[in-house]
Structures are given as C-alpha cells and as structure tokens.
Amino acid sequence: MPVKASDIQKMLPENGKKNCKECGVATCFAFAMKLVNAGITLDKCTYLSADVRLQLDDMLQPPIRQVFIGTGSRQVAIGEEEVMFRHQKTFFRAPGMALLIADGEDEESYSAKIAKIGWQFERLNKISRFDLVAISHTSTDGGKYLQLVQKVMAETDAGLILLATEPEVLLSAYEASKSRNPLVCVTDSNYAQVVPHLAKSAAVCASADGLDNLANLVGKLKEAGFANLVLDSSSGSLVELVRDQTTIHRAALLHKFRPFAFPTLFLAARVTADLEQQMLLAVAGVAKYAGIIVLDDISSENFQALLTVRQDIYTDPRVPPTVESKVYGFNEADESAAVLVTTNFALTYYAVAGEAENSKLPVFLLCQDTGGLCVLAAWSTGTFSPETIAEMVKKQAVAAKVTHKQLVIPGYVARIKGDLEEELPDWEILVGPREAVDLPKYLNELKKRRENVA
C-alpha cells in the first residue's frame, strides 16, 4: 500500500498549509501528491528540517525496499514485494541463490563450488542459475580470506556476500571488492569497528539473533545513514524460518513497521549441514519471502529442481504461461508421425507433450497460438477455431512433413470436425481423447489402424 498524499502533507511546513509555491507547485498538497508519484524530489522544498526530511524520505520508500547486490548482468535485485500470497498479485523478484565457500575449505572443494556458478539451464525462455557466492572465514589466516575473495572475483562475475566477522578481515575484503557492490554482513559485535568504514551506499546485511535484536541493529544502521539493507534473523529451524520470514514480511507490508522494510537473507547452514535438507529449506525460503538463500553446496539434480520451483513460485499468475507456437516433434518424428493439434497454453502443452513422449511413437504436435488459453476457453472465444487451425496447418507446411493426411484434434472440440474438414479438404480429421493421459493408448490404436489399412 503506497503512502497517502494527505499523510505527507501533514509533515510539510505549517502543517502543509504554507503554500508558498517556491517548490514550483501551486500548493503543499500538490507537492505531496507529486512526491507520492515520484514526480518531484524532496529538496525542492527548502523549508524542511533535516529530521523531517529523513522521516519523509522513509515514508516515501516502498513497503519493502529494493536492494541490489553485485554488478552487471549478474546483478541481483531483491525486495519491493507487495503481497503476502502470490495469487493476490504476484511475487516480483525471485530470491538470489548463493553458494557458501569458506577459506578453511581445501582448494578442490571450493574450486568445485566456484565452477557451479557457471551452471545454468533454460526453461520457458528463462535462464536459471546461482548468481551469488557467500564467503566465510573459517581459517585463522586473514590473508587467506582476502585471497579467496580475489579468486572468486577473478573467476566469476557473481555477486559477493562477505560473511567474515573479524573487522580487519572483513574490511580488507570489502575494500578489495567494493567495486563489485558486495553484500557486507554486520553484527552487533563488529558494528563499531566495521560500520564507520563502509560507504553509505554499501549493501549491508544486518545479522542478529532473533527479530528484536534485528530490529535494533537495523535501527542503528538506518540512523547511521545506510539504506541498502538486508535482514538476517539467524533462523535455526524450518519453523523459525517460516516464522521469521512471515513476521518480517507481514510487519513491512501490513503494519508499515519500517525497521523491517527490507529484503531478507537465509543461511541454511544455521539449520543443518545435510545438503538434502538444506535444499528443502531453500524451497521453503523461496515460498516464504526470502530474498537471498545461502546453501553450503548443491548437486546437479537439486540445482535443477530448486531453481525450477523458484521459477514456478515467481511466475506471474496474472499472465497465462505459453509456449512458442510451432510444430514440436517427439520420439524422432518422421514422415509416419501422427499429427496432433492443440493450444500453446503451457500446461496443455506439457500435458500433451509428456504423454506424446510416453507413447514412444513418433508424433508432431502443433501448438497453435491462443494467447495462452486452454482448449475449451480458446474454442469458446474463437482463438482455436477451424479457420485458425487450418491456417496453422498451411503456414507450417505440415503436409510436407508427413506422408499421410490425418490430423488429430482434442476431444473437447469434437464439434469442429465438420467445419475443419471443409477448411482442410485434403485432410482426414480425427477426434482424439479429451484428456492427455489417454493419448498413448489412442496413438497406439491409431498406429494399428493405419497398419491394418496398409
């Protein structure tokens, strides 16, 4: 919920009634309106005390601030979420995923993890990967920490999370990497030695034990002029993870509790060293508002599954997912392949594609562009009609791909068979099953029938 202009107005000079026009706007209220819509900046009104300016600045921030970590194409942007549950609008910024390496690990172990920063895969036109490396200081040699930070910088373009707690070690790593906009983790115990040496624009993670201590630490950092904050409440179990993330998210969105108006970080190693359990905790973090999730390591199966879940949860429910409208081939589709047509609604595609594969028979699947509507909805709105199907069959030159002339339509639109036959007079139109599960059986029967005819 954005802040109201009338609440801003009350903070302006003379209770917002000064109306001196010096800001270039007719009234204080008009100025407040412009502020809310980000159409003007606070410095245009010269009558604000430093104190009021800070307060107003805070009020004008979104309920959860957006924070950037890293630079360039791998920069991670988190925060600025608006809802508690994805169906209420959407979740906007998927959590940044980090692998944790320690300077106490042997080289083989951390080199293998650095290599995993290069892993990625594509699904539904989106690339998924880990974009962050968190580096902890478990050796007794501060020089080693710096070396590891430099190695990660040299070998990857990933963003860095600096977890060393010893002030000198942390600060030298910060100095060496600040051009890469790292996330610097600060606790109550190193606050006094570390924070004075950080640029006010630095991304700082406040790590504290529990939510009350966290709110205090954030208060200190805000007062010191830091605005790019990330919250780490040190959750130590699944329930604590759900509790802390839910409380922080609720406090920020529903109660406008400003100390929690920032994205969060979850360090799975605080709960368990078991990598399978860490991956499931990461799934919980994805579902429950975490901004950054740090894992000790990940296997290739877990990598793919976790990032697939992340993509699903952060899919915008307001936009129907689609696949490219084209002809898909399965099981080495050749000129004998059965030809099926359906819509380009992603779920329809996945269901049909999965069963086409299961049939183990060659299949061509035409996914006609229906703007992401499923078969029945598309038929009823005219985006999946005899005309549109015929057009696709002709445009994709399907007749040249196969030696037969049989086109299978979904059982749900059996009623268009006659009209489609008129549109495609050379083709025999067959009515397939209503549900994808029945496809393998149908396709096998179709094949048998064709062999009998031959």
Added chain:
Amino acid sequence: MEKFLEKYPGEIKELVLGSEGKKAVVAGQNTLPFHSFEGKTGQLKFALEVSDSEPTDWVPWLQEFYADVKSSPEAWAKKNAEVFGADLIFLSLNSMEKDVPAEEIAAGVKRVAEAVNVPVVVFGLGEKEKDAAVLPVVAKVCSGLNLLIGPVLKENHQEIATAALEHGHAIIAQISMDINLAKDLNIRLGKYFPLDRVVIDPLTCVAGYGLDYSYSTMERIRLSAVVYDDKTLQSPLIARVGKEAWKTKEAIQDAGKGIVWEAVTAFSLLLSGADIVTMRHPESLQRVKAMVS
C-alpha cells in the same frame, strides 16, 4: 514482535482414518501451514503408493525398486508401511483398467487393508462411470474399515459418497485446480456428507509443470478455510504427487532426479496447505518427513 502474530477464526477438524488399532489422525489445525508460532498446526501424513495390479506404466527404476513385492499388493503395502515408514497406503485400483469384476477388486482392497497396520486410501481411475460402478462395491465389502475413498467427482458423487457414508468411510472430492469448483462440490456433498470427512484433491501439478497452479489453489483454499472461516472449505487437502512426479521427463531420464522432483513438489505443496501427500519413492518420502518433523 507479538503484535505481528495473527489468530484465525477457522479450523480444520481432525480426520481419523483406519480401523481400530491402526488409526491415523490427519489435520486438526487452526492456523496456516507450519505456523506453530501462532496457532495449532495440523498433522501431516505421508502415503506411499501401491498398485492393486502389477504396474506396467511405472518407470523402470521404480519397477526394479519394488521388484520383490510389486506382484503382491499385500506384501507391497506391508513393506511400504513397515520398512519404509509410510503413514498411509495409497492403493491405486489399476486393475479397473482391465475390467476385473468389482467384487474381486473390492476383495483385494480388503486383503490389503487387513494386511497392513496403517489406514488405506483407495483411489479409482478418475473415470466417472467406472468409479461409480466399482467404488461403492469397495465401500461395502470394506465396511467399517474407515478407508479414505476417491476420487468423488461432481458427476458421480451421489453413488460413491452415499455408499461411503453408509459403510463408514471418508472420501476424496476431486476438482480441477479451482477454489470455486472445490466450494461448489463441497456444498453439494455437505447436504448429506460431513465435510470434516471429506478430503479435497485439487489435482497436482509438479515442479516445472504447473506447480504454481496447485500451490496457489491449495493456498487459497486453506486461507479461505482458516483465515476467512469459510465452513464449506474446512476439509483437509491431499496432494497426489507420486504419479505426476514420476511421469516427468526428469524422472524418466534419471531415478535421482525423480526422487528430487517428488520431494520438492511434495514439500512445496505441504507449505501451501496439503495435509496428505502421496509418493512413490520412500527416499523422497523420508527426506521430506525428516524436514517437517
């Protein structure tokens, strides 16, 4: 931080399944999933699937894994419960595909239910006529065993639910990923069947194949029931994960991926509101169970 905690008016009553000596309790919460910091969370139950006829469409890894028991539903169910730690047996009536007589199928269900020390969920084909013909016979033959029987659809609820009620079973009401359809079917059922003995199955899509739909459908149903106290939706939820997870491209490629796919899907849906998850591999079941307990 107390001021940010929430109390909710709605609750899902406990559902007791199984006959004397082998009972299990599902649900019983007055808060959202894993919100034990602000209310009472429900009991989660993990089911392993058994096919009542030797499965032919399961991936090779699973067929090999169950090679020693897959031709005997009773032995298979016993192993799932006693060795693999399944809280429930999810018995798929695949023999219905071969048009085995209903009495024979029902006798098989009874043998399984009597062989194991945990409650049994019995699941038909999802074909409305066939289910309406077979499931009432199962209900009758297994009278008093307090099974969970489904799927009950809008088109066949009368036949199946009436028989289930008469013989003391709970039912699974199945709808297609839409909270309004869930409400509609529960209202129809509620006229003659206690809704706390109904489990809603909103259909399951797995990771990468529409998980977001299942996730949000479950979440919305649970929010309506607990936060907005919608009495027509105060039923436990079931996520049938196993079958869907093990037919993905990933699971067909590689057994390890299948396990992970099944685990992440099951856990995601537990986070969104599922009270019962059904799985096919004990390894994924154990991973998720370890996480939530």
